[in-house]
Amino acid sequence: MKRRDVLLAALTLLAAWQVLAMIVHLPILPPPLEVLRVLFRELRSDLLIHFTVSLWRVAAGMLLSVLIAAPVGLAVGGSARLNRIFSPFIYLLYPVPKVVLVPVVILFLGIGDTAKIAIMFLILVFQILVLVRDQASGLPPQLIQSLQSLGAGRRALFRFVYLPASLPAILTALRQSIGTAVAVLYITELSATKYGLGYYIYYKGSTLLDYPAMYAGVIAMSILGLGMYFTVDWLERKWCKWKFVS
Amino acid sequence: MALLRHALRATETVCFVHTMISIRSLTFAYAGHSPLFDEFSLEIPRGETWAILGPSGCGKTSLLYLLAGLRYPTRGGIALDGEALTRPRPRTGLILQDYGLLPWSTVRENVELGLRVRQFYGEDGKHTPLDFQPAKSLASWLERLGIREISDQYPAQISGGQRQRTAIARTLALEPDLLLMDEPFSSLDAITREDLQNLTLSLCAQQQLTLVVVTHAIEEAVVLGERILLLDAAPNRNARVFENPGVRSEGYRETSQHQEICSLLRREMQRETA
Numbered sequence: 001m002k003r004r005d006v007l008l009a010a011l012t013l014l015a016a017w018q019v020l021a022m023i024v025h026l027p028i029l030p031p032p033l034e035v036l037r038v039l040f041r042e043l044r045s046d047l048l049i050h051f052t053v054s055l056w057r058v059a060a061g062m063l064l065s066v067l068i069a070a071p072v073g074l075a076v077g078g079s080a081r082l083n084r085i086f087s088p089f090i091y092l093l094y095p096v097p098k099v100v101l102v103p104v105v106i107l108f109l110g111i112g113d114t115a116k117i118a119i120m121f122l123i124l125v126f127q128i129l130v131l132v133r134d135q136a137s138g139l140p141p142q143l144i145q146s147l148q149s150l151g152a153g154r155r156a157l158f159r160f161v162y163l164p165a166s167l168p169a170i171l172t173a174l175r176q177s178i179g180t181a182v183a184v185l186y187i188t189e190l191s192a193t194k195y196g197l198g199y200y201i202y203y204k205g206s207t208l209l210d211y212p213a214m215y216a217g218v219i220a221m222s223i224l225g226l227g228m229y230f231t232v233d234w235l236e237r238k239w240c241k242w243k244f245v246s
Numbered sequence: 247m248a249l250l251r252h253a254l255r256a257t258e259t260v261c262f263v264h265t266m267i268s269i270r271s272l273t274f275a276y277a278g279h280s281p282l283f284d285e286f287s288l289e290i291p292r293g294e295t296w297a298i299l300g301p302s303g304c305g306k307t308s309l310l311y312l313l314a315g316l317r318y319p320t321r322g323g324i325a326l327d328g329e330a331l332t333r334p335r336p337r338t339g340l341i342l343q344d345y346g347l348l349p350w351s352t353v354r355e356n357v358e359l360g361l362r363v364r365q366f367y368g369e370d371g372k373h374t375p376l377d378f379q380p381a382k383s384l385a386s387w388l389e390r391l392g393i394r395e396i397s398d399q400y401p402a403q404i405s406g407g408q409r410q411r412t413a414i415a416r417t418l419a420l421e422p423d424l425l426l427m428d429e430p431f432s433s434l435d436a437i438t439r440e441d442l443q444n445l446t447l448s449l450c451a452q453q454q455l456t457l458v459v460v461t462h463a464i465e466e467a468v469v470l471g472e473r474i475l476l477l478d479a480a481p482n483r484n485a486r487v488f489e490n491p492g493v494r495s496e497g498y499r500e501t502s503q504h505q506e507i508c509s510l511l512r513r514e515m516q517r518e519t520a
Contacts, residue, residue, distance in 0.1 A: 140346075142346045145342060145346065146346025148316060149340030151360065160362070160363065160366075164350045165350070167350075242351075245400050245402065245403050
């Protein structure tokens with residue numbers, strides 16, 4: 001995918017929005033230029049704070065999930081015995097829709113950031129865990145045996161095989177769950193907070209009926225997701241060069 | 247401490263072991279299966295090249311894994327260089343069928359891998375021999391195996407022959423005294439295969455390596471092994487060893503002697519399966 005093509009697609013989408021706004025011609029669908037103007041105005045007042053709070057929540061949730069899911073996934077995938085014990089649990093818990101746990105988590109952890117980060121964590125941790133486990137358990141035995149014959153024990157195997165092998169799996173899991181994470185972020189920010197893009201969008205749209213500002217919030221939230229997407233892509237190009245050679 | 251080490255090395259030199267591999271009354275079976283080896287014994291002298299030949303399922307690869315210390319005998323024992331084998335031995339090099347190269351590392355990093363594993367542990371005598379000082383630089387191994395030009399490429403970008411050269415360089419950089427290979431050249435085209443067979447023989451001569459190659463191809467066994475161990479359908483009880491003294495002479499594969507040994511082995515293998 002070329003950068004120029006992505007830019008072109010973005011411009012096309014904006015143009016389509018413009019045309020649609022002209023056809024509909026209602027206050028609930030303002031044209032993109034007006035929204036952009038409001039976006040820059042709002043950035044100078046308090047949108048940036050809401051953006052930062054949301055970014056912190058989703059980034060903290062992601063980081064926490066990687067820190068916990070990656071080592072557990074490596075351990076479970078690297079040992080047939082642990083895999084036999086834990087996989088049935090993962091199998092049962094993986095498909096449970098974690099979003100429905102939002103009220104429960106809020107009941108337990110209160111209305112602060114902890115609850116919101118915990119929900120991000122619950123959603124991401126299984127995705128990463130499953131992908132890393134499958135990556136680790138799917139490594140060809142010849143690779144492991146070759147390393148053992150070079151003198152590698154358990155520690156060196158983790159350092160030289162399991163860790164680098166799981167890196168693409170972690171990044172893939174992150175990429176796959178960014179969309180869900182941002183969507184759930186919105187839901188958790190609808191209630192029990194006065195900060196975050198979810199709150200901002202809801203407040204501007206439903207309470208103040210300030211539609212351009214609401215759309216500015218939507219754009220900010222898209223930029224948040226897109227920015228994380230770009231970051232993961234960038235990390236993959238940096239850390240997994242071998243995946244991009246022909 | 248240094249003095250003690252010195253003394254230890256001196257004793258090693260005094261009781262110089264002529265036998266590289268000593269298999270004593272080996273019995274081996276995978277759990278729930280009938281044994282592949284039953285009271286099997288074999289001695290392989292230092293510095294010789296051996297080929298293990300046999301039909302699939304005869305246990306030849308299992309024997310190699312036993313020698314590598316990656317499997318353990320059900321009964322009996324194996325000693326390498328006079329020491330009982332209980333875990334992968336630092337001075338044994340193992341090259342498996344699909345080379346076991348790390349896909350995320352370049353050719354150079356792959357060749358360096360064994361050395362990095364040793365640095366990772368330090369000289370603990372368990373994963374790494376004490377006093378390990380590589381005599382040759384990494385660059386000279388890349389050069390010797392003809393992979394210097396491609397040293398910044400990844401395994402997915404190079405040919406099968408080049409991958410095998412990388413695997414050989416990685417193993418030899420650790421300066422083993424015993425080299426174990428499992429079907430190392432079976433997926434290569436004929437010309438590349440001959441090339442690498444010759445290279446392997448000359449490297450073994452240069453480094454005074456003991457070589458054990460497992461193969462299902464009669465031709466390959468006769469090209470590489472100065473002795474050929476023919477395994478029967480399991481369980482194997484007696485070692486049937488064929489002498490193949492011409493192996494180190496140049497152009498051996500074109501001689502009638504080579505042809506004769508090939509036909510002899512072919513007859514033997516057919517007789518077994520009949």
